[in-house]
Amino acid sequence: MMARGLGGFVLAFAALAALAVWREDLGLPIFYLVLASTALFWIAQATSWNVLSGYSGYFSFGQGAFVGVGAYTTAVLGGRHGVDFYLTVPVAAVFSALLALLVGGLAFRLRSFRGEIFALLTLAVPFILAALARVNSEIDGGQGVVVPVAEYPEWLAQFQDFLYLLNLVVAVAAVAAAFAIQHTRFGWALASIRDAEDVAEGLGVATFRYKMLAIAVTGLIGGAAGSLFALQIGFVTVESVFGLTIPLFVIVMSVLGGRAHWLGPVLGAVVIVLIQDRLSASGFEGWNLIVLGAILAVLVVVAPDGLQARLWRRPWQAAVALVAVTGVLAIVDGWGGPLDWFVAGVLAAVAVVLWPGKAPAPAERRPAPSAAVPVPTDVDRGEAAESSGHSGPQLRPNSTIDGEVGEVLVECRDVTRYFGGVRALDGVSLQIRAGELVGLVGPNGSGKTTLVNLLSGALRPTSGSIAVAGRDIVGLAPHRIAHVGVSRTHQIPKPFESMTVRDNVAMAIMFGRSARPLAAAREEAQACLDVVHLRHLADAKPAEINLHERQLLEMARAIATKPKVLLLDEALAGLNPAEIDAAVAVVRRIHATGITIVIVEHLLRVVNQLATRVVVLNQGALLADGDPRTVMNDPDVIRAYLGRHAHARGT
Amino acid sequence: MLEVRELEAWYGQAQALWGVDLSVADGEVVCIVGPNGAGKSTLVQSIAGLHRSTRGTIAVDGVDVARVPAHRVGDHGVALVPEGRRVFARMTVHDNLVLGAYRRAVRPGLSAGLDRVHALFPRLGERSSQLAGSLSGGEQQMLAIGRALLAQPRLLLMDEPSLGLAPVVVDEVFDAIRAINADGVSVLLVEQDVERALEVSARGYVLAEGRIVASGSSAELTGSALVRRSVLGL
Amino acid sequence: MTTLQAALSGALVGGMFAVMAAGLSLTWGMLRVINLAHFGLILVGAYLTFELATSWGIDPILTIVLTVPLMFLVGAGLQWAFDRLGVEEFASLLVSFGLLIIVMQTVSNVWSADFQRMDGDVNPYATESVSIGRFVFPAPTLIAFVFAVVIVVAADQVLRRTFAGRALRAFAEDRTVASAFGIDHRRLGMVLAGLSAASAAVAGMLFALGNAVTPSTPFEWIGMVFAVVILGGIGQVGGVLLAGVLVGTLSAVVSATWSPALSPLVLFSAIILALLFRPYGLLTPAARGAR
Structure with a gap:
């Protein structure tokens, strides 16, 4: 190519x-x-x-x-x-x-x-x-x-x-x-x-x-x-x-x-130079800049994407307009010279290309092989292993699956973060071991998202230290932290809108922990899409897929960097119950491939199902930390969720 | 006062509310509780006209306001205390309050309204010329409530008024809710502090995953296992 | 002595730039529209003053009685169109750049590309000057400064004390909550854009009073005016006067002590530094803007 x-x-x-x-x-x-x-x-x-x-x-x-x-x-x-x-x-x-x-x-x-x-x-x-x-x-x-x-x-x-x-x-x-x-x-x-x-x-x-x-x-x-x-x-x-x-x-x-x-500026320059030249030659020099200004003002509103993208959609119509108008003017030969006829043809072609028409039909949606039917909530170990088995060598499950935890992967010491005078996080110390699936929960404003932003490098702590895989990450640029092995999803999915679903994932592989050339990355992207069951949408643009699918894409992209630890920031927000069950299964599958996960989630039901350990934040401080059952029955936790008297009454 | 029927709401393609029915009678305090992300704020914003991707009816005194533009909803006697307070930080306390009385119909009541708010929250009177952004969280909450009161509402929508506040301050806020209600204003209260919300209200609804899963008198709901389970998201 | 004289004259000239910047700053800060066409409106204002004074014999200052209402309508109409077409902040910069070019070329087609200046017999102010103590000030710059103070103080008072002014400030901070209190952003936006354009008419008059104007003059204003807007703090009308005086003084002092050619150098370096370190104005801490 x-x-x-x-x-x-x-x-x-x-x-x-x-x-x-x-x-x-x-x-x-x-x-x-x-x-x-x-x-x-x-x-x-x-x-x-x-x-x-x-x-x-x-x-x-x-x-x-x-x-x-x-x-x-x-x-x-x-x-x-x-x-x-x-x-x-x-x-x-x-x-x-x-x-x-x-x-x-x-x-x-x-x-x-x-x-x-x-x-x-x-x-x-x-x-x-x-x-x-x-x-x-x-x-x-x-x-x-x-x-x-x-x-x-x-x-x-x-x-x-x-x-x-x-x-x-x-x-x-x-x-x-x-x-x-x-x-x-x-x-x-x-x-x-x-x-x-x-x-x-x-x-x-x-x-x-x-x-x-x-x-x-x-x-x-x-x-x-x-x-x-x-x-x-x-x-x-x-x-x-x-x-x-x-x-x-x-x-x-x-x-x-x-x-x-690359072709856009070429087309634009040719069309503008031709228009300018013909205007000057026809004695309309004073209109040159007016036409230019009008093109800018109108195009930014009407067709901000420009000629090139639209030309690809109507190449034949444009060619026909160019030839027809130029040809007719040449045959009639009643006005101007060859260049005038040609420029008139070009303008006709431009008009045909820019003419507002129906929006391009969304990419055909092939039936989803498995995502159409919600994936069973209880994915057993076997299925998880199997589904990742055909997902390529880089996602092979390793020994650290549920329960079997390894060495310390993330170590936060006394992490504090202020916003102006507000203390969003206040002296949080936390260890996460390889293979864990940690649920990070807490009432609104308790500092969960701040903690995720600190771990991914989007924010710096005001004080305290954070180490990932033994490496101090405070002050590192986020892309370096990604290369250390931290990857995240965003609460509101932010796909690269100009790229297909596959290329969104390929991007992450190209620039992730083990960089790949484009062709290889596109190949490998399939495997990541399989993990989240999005393969059938690989050629769609993000604008054409629904919220649930965008959130799955967010996860596929995050695992494509081959992270050691994956931060899921409210990855299930806004989904309906069936979609939540499907997404839960996806998280399980990802975890089964050996990636340590920290999941921020409002729905405690989901956290209880998924997490091997739950960490509760309240008003920026660590409130509880332990296995889900214990934590959920902790009176302090219940009080944080229900209000001041709740613990006294019990159930 | 307020009658919501079959309300559905979307964010783009994501549906946030599924057929919500609820009502608030004249002079009543009604609370909505439920876990984070259940759609409580969406519900309140839909009623206030700030979220317009909805289907269903929202009748205020029998008039459907579901299609009324946001800046006209106030004309029907609805005012909002938004989640996170959202006072105008770069304006003074006084200007924030005056802005509450922006609609022409309520401007004549401005000075009486200011007196009433200053009586309710004396601290706002003391800090009248201070920038709202420099207030403490509790004072900002009082200001947000005061601003809404100056719009002379018959129905006050309150979205998480205790969020991020110290317990002492929360007591003050809830005392204010009682005082406002005593003046005849109906209140629809969205609150994460379930116990306090049920204490102050006559009835309550439990919202979970965009649906009303339970409703009843506050006495019935207090200590109910169902409420506890829904709020914890179990 | 000469430096002091230059500094004072520069401060007065800064007043005119403050008038030019006031409308731009307010529409940017409140409506999130960066209206480069504002410079086109100032240009048209200057030419209209020239035309009305020269052809009809109207006193140049009084021409604003005609130009201000006209420009108000133009500004309000433009805002209506921007709102209707959903032109947001960045696109507005490009669209209005296109409009500015159209206006400049049209002006050139109508009045030719040559310098135009009102003759002494239609513009009695051009040759007048006022001595205060040892200092001499040309009347046009004094008039410009008086207008600047009046406009800025009036705008400031309106923003502080009226319902509409408070509504605008509230709207600039939080559109959603503002609408919940009955603020109709469409109408308010059109009024503000109209007033901003009206101030452009005044600025044009003030410029024509003391200067010759050509269709390409707006390019000379852009740098100076953006410096004033940014240093003053986007949307802060009081800051505009302060920054105008500062920028005017600075540029005049540099011109007087070193070279006139150096003054843009100092000025634009100041803009770059301001953009880098205080993009939300000298008086606004960087942290708040970053919110």
Whole structure:
């Protein structure tokens, strides 16, 4: 797939390059290559923007910064220091990437910086660079910099052919990079960050590192293309690069084309450049930006997913519209020239693709082999072992099943956590041994979920220590804790919405404790889906499955990281009794594979059925700890649940 | 006063209530008890108009309010003391109380209402200009109750008023419930402290897994094994 | 001496940015809409003042009698549309970016891309100045500052003392509970967005009073105004005046002592630092915002 795809890029490059090399033999007017150069420049820029902002969802208004650094590097090195143009391009790319890493280092260090705050932060960057360039006479000094014309090979007829070829190299490299990223771990990591960053981190994705990588790639491509931009405009000024025009264009292009796919920015850039060119040529220059603004405002509301995804659904209709409109206009020949006809055809195709229609039919639901019938509540040892037996080597049951507990796996010492002045947990000490299935219960607000968040690293304790498998985890990033062997589910399931059920699980395998390549991970995902009886829905999207199935998916994903200890945070909330019984059976099966489980659950009936041990929290402190029967008859526990006098009356 | 019939409620695809019937007579205190996650809060929020994914009827004085938008439910004499208090933390105590009387119909009663609340909870009067966020949990609960009283309700919905409070404070809150009821306000009380809830109310319902599993006078329910089992979720 | 003069003048100019920022801050904080089109409304306000004063001979300050009601309707209509289409916080940033571009280009098509400035005979304020002690202040900046104080104090009092103001603050904190007390967010939102747009009309007038304006001027405001909004604390109208004065002073002092070109550098560095360490305003502890 990957190799074939990249081979395609080489072919595309060769074909497009031939247009410039043999342009005069082909009789192609230079005008077309100039237009193509513009399109290629924007393809590179939009693709650059999309690697960070589209793939990972960190929306940036700062694309001008990368273009500017690239353009100024080439202009200053070439124009003031006589450095050879070819040398300035890589230098420009590297400078721009370094700037990107600086911005990323600042922005991604602090967690909550998604959405508008990140957007505003990146908005400020070009303004700062513009001020720096204006002040520093070594760079610009408010005068602008002239870019010397680079020498071009003699086998090219004109300078424009040369520019076209340069833009082609950068654009094809950029799109190929975006393609490659999308089809490797890197792209999967970015997609998971876009869909649910916390969850991705908790499943073992090193989110900070991937975001830094993404912004560096964005900077690298943006800078290289910016370097060519300098050559193209010949005279670099602060206004030409650091304004809001460049971010506007790349955002509109990517939103129009679609942000989740490498092809999106390409489609968007081509359509926008064509529209812009025809508007200008027809004397509607003043309408250029109005059309652009309208496309952005309308698309964000009407079709935020963009052209690409919809084109896949109506490829033939789009092709027919393109050919028909272009063809009819060519035959009638009453208005404009060939390019006008073609652009009219493209617009017709875009209209057909974006036309609101019926929502795509949900993936066909194959009958569930076993989940349709609620799984018997009392799964006996034999069945549990058997069901995990065909679930692949990584889930083979080991010796630690119910009752047989092993060494200490989790050790909390005097763990305290404050929120502001409120003590959510107050000096809790707790040991969990391998093979246990611990029920964590307590009234509302007793600190159960806080404890789960501390164990998974989502929160840090105010004081106290937590060790898992002998390793101190306090202060470790959640993805590291995942690699130590802690995995969790969320009370409200948070699947990666853009991925199928199978790929949700494959994600966790790819980035879990023993990392796997995608193909192997998809293979292994089947086994995890079998454990929770979701195999029949493997190809469905999370939006198409019900709450019960989403909660099962949550569990499948959690066990796919191959945890030592699994934290189930109210994994049964909102289910009906039959679904609860089915879910209980699933928890048993997971436990039978040798995974230690901590389950937070309101329904004491369920906890009693499942747990080998029950821990009761009340007002942030440990109230009781022991086997279910004893704990449930503990007067203190009953009082915590029923009220002050309950213990006095008894039953 | 309140007559709920065949109420079902959903969160997306997850059904939280299954055919709930209950009633509150004029001047009555009725409690709903049950384990966490049984749907008690959903029930109260559905009556208050805050949860609108429902089927069934919610009649207040004979008028079905199940389709009335949330900001119009108050017009029918219903006010809410929400779970977790949810006072407006960045506003003063005074402003929180005034906001209770936001609806035009009850604005004329503002100053009388403030006097009444200050008499009920003298501490709120002392802290009038303090930010609500800086109050203790118990004071915030009093403020949440006071805010609801300024809406001049005939039916007060109280969702877990004792949650997270020290026992002494809980006593105060329950004394206030009695005082409010003595003024003729009906109260529907959702409470995890079963004993206290049954003490203050005339009748009770036990809600478990989204269904009413038992109901009766508080005397009947007090100490009943069924109640104990449902509340413990056994 | 010159630095002090610059600082004081800068503080007054900051008043104008406070007027620009007030509406943006309130709609962001209360309605969760980041309305970049606000800058477009200010621009249109400035051009309308220019047009009404130049063609009709109306006193520039009095033009707001016409522009304010007009803008109110535009703002309320826009909010109605946002509410209807379910445009949430982040999408609002993009949609309104599109709208801003449309407005800027339309203005350019109508009034050309050149600088427009009211002549001295229609704008008597441009050449006036007021001396206080040793200091001299141009009339337009003084007028802007007076408007800023009036608008900010009035908005603050409305938010503090009226039912509608309390309702807005309650709504910003907890929409659900607010609705339980009879607060109709649709109507209230439209009123607030309308008032915010009305303040944009005033800001536009104030800008046109002392400056030449071009269709691309909003790009010069965006940085300054967002600095004011963020430093002042999103949704906190009192903070806007304080931050406006602070930002105005800072930028003027930097311009006077080093170089005018450096002032955006200092300003935007301040924004970045604020975003990194105090994203909810100088006066708001970071912890509360993080809730």
